[in-house]
Amino acid sequence: MISQSIALSNWNNGVIMIAIFGLVCLALVGFLIKFMSTSDRNKKDETKER
Secondary structure, three states: OHHHHOOOOOOHHHHHHHHHHHHHHHHHHHHHHHHHHHHHHHHHHHHOOO
16 A cells, blocks of 8 residues: 555656757757758859959
């Protein structure tokens, strides 16, 4: 009876931390893709001017 009332693990904190980590990873990947696409445009503009 006692073993049924004791929680062996609490998943709430872990799930929240994984969700925040996932959002941060998605934000960093999005920033990286945006940075790469804008740097390609700048290089093309510089080569056209020369």
